[in-house]
Amino acid sequence: MTAPTPTTLESVRSPLPREANMPAVAPGFGSLQSFELMQRAANLLASSTLVPAAYRKTIEKTDRYGNVTESRENPNALANAVVALNMAQRMGADPLMVMQNLYIVEGRPSWSSQWIIAAINGCGRFSPLRFEITPLGRKKVPYTSFEWKDGPNGRRVREERRQDVDIDDLVCIAWALERGSDTRLESPPVSIELAVKEGWYTKNGSKWQTMPEVMLRYRTASFFGKLYAPELLMGLTTVEEAADIVDINPDGSYSVNRTTLDEMRAGRAQPADEVPRTAAAEPAASTGDEPAAADAQPSHDDDTGQGGPEDGHLQDGFQFNESGLVQGIREDIASATTPEDLDLARSAISGVSDEATKAELNAAASARMRAIAAAADEQPQRQQQQRAGAPRRPRAPIGAE
Known part of the structure; x- marks a missing residue:
């Protein structure tokens, strides 16, 4: 039995506040007090402008000059912040850092690849993660794509198209040494050819075409973490993997x-008189030449960003x-x-x-x-x-x- 705390004259004159005598409560779902504390912390973070848009209470719409033109409430902000706080508590990480690197994709959270590499390097079980990239030369890789066309019953049907793409193939492996045994641990190899066959390379706006070496490192780091340190990832994928399946918006939607x-x-x-032009361009695109680039007008080049009106x-x-x-x-x-x-x-x-x-x-x-x-x-x-x-x-x- 615990001995009662002795009462002194000083404690009677200057009693401690009531909160000091209450037991310590940690945010969580285990009790009413811990759940209320987690909601208070989530409410504080949701009111900040430093967190991503998916966690903010108010979503503001701005014009091109940065002036706020419209604002509305985000009904999911508090719930998303509570989920992020729960994950940060389970991982022992900073809540703001978790929010900055956590993306909600189809109801499932996904990590950024930088977070996964940092978690592997900081866990203390491995040496710093390293990458080996080997060039395999230029090759032509076949892949299958799909396009929608008008069907006989008025509904659009999906048709399969087989094409070839020329690539400078690279293969990447992520590796690290296990602490204590110096055993070399390697991830499965990932190549540009694999990215083409999986459909990652040919997606509209895919980063595999513009920065292939970065995407190779990100994907092999994700595979390494899933194989050798799944508890660090909590079973979650990377946002780059999710982007190859669905399209992610910066505000967290998909x-x-x-x-x-x-x-x-x-x-x-498209108007009706332009349909033959589109149909005529399709056979030319499958030959491997670039007639579409020749037909495009230089004043409307998407890479320059100078053509077209401001809203188009x-x-x-x-x-x-x-x-x-x-x-x-x-x-x-x-x-x-x-x-x-x-x-x-x-x-x-x-x-x-x-x-x-x-x-x-x-x-x-x-x-x-x-x-x-x-x-x-x-x-x-x-x-x-x-x-x-x-x-x-x-x-x-x-x-x-």
């Missing part, structure tokens, strides 16, 4: 099949108005009646350049999805009530005859 749906949008926006850009050789895309997405979200229709509208959000507009469209799509789900849940009950409340046909009295 969209699926960006290239395919961009093609669908472009095909729907070039897409498939045609001027693309971004404000029209935003309006079309809003109309598609409002008119969606099934989850498939909503997914189609949601996937086109990746073509919007303004991050605040992206967040607004994703929030509208989430609200529409909840409405569709609620309507689907109410429909069976409504039908049952209609069957139960249907009046019976009156029966005629039986005659004496």
Whole structure:
């Protein structure tokens, strides 16, 4: 039995505050006090402008001069901050550092590759991570792509296309020495040819084409961490891996099949007299030559960024108005009646350049999805009530005859 704390004259004159006599509480989900403390900490971080947009209470839309033109509340900010705080507590890491390197992709968090490399180097179990890159020469690699075309019943169907791409092949291996045994541990090799066959290289806007050596190091570091230190990653993938599957926006939202749906949008926006031009360009693209580059006008080069109006850009050789895309997405979200229709509208959000507009469209799509789900849940009950409340046909009295 613990001895009672002796009472002195000084303690009676200057008693300690009530909080000093309370037991220490750590943020978490184990008790009411710990959960309330975690919510208070999450509320503090969600009010900061240093955290990414997915964790902020208020999402602000700015013009090109940086002036705030519109602001709205983010209903998921507090919940996202609580999840990030929980992960930081379990890993013993700083909450702000976790938020800066954690991305929410389709409801599953993903780490940045820099975080994974830093975690492997700082865990103390391995020597600093090193990379070996070996050139394999130039080669032609076949790959399969898909495009959408108009079907016989009015719906668009996906067709498979087989093409070849010329690459300067490289192979990379991440390795480190295990502390205590000096055993060399290596990751599985990753090459540019593998990136082409997996579809990472040929995605629209893929970093594999512009910075292949960086992406090779990131991917091999992820494989190394998954094999030899999965507890550091907590079973999560890297944001680069997730970007090769779905398209991630900087505000933490995501969209699926960006290239395919961009093609669908472009095909729907083209006038009828331009269809033969697009159809004629397809056989030329499969020959390996570059006639498309010759047909493009120099004044509209996407790399210079000098062509087109401020709110538009070039897409498939045609001027693309971004404000029209935003309006079309809003109309598609409002008119969606099934989850498939909503997914189609949601996937086109990746073509919007303004991050605040992206967040607004994703929030509208989430609200529409909840409405569709609620309507689907109410429909069976409504039908049952209609069957139960249907009046019976009156029966005629039986005659004496």
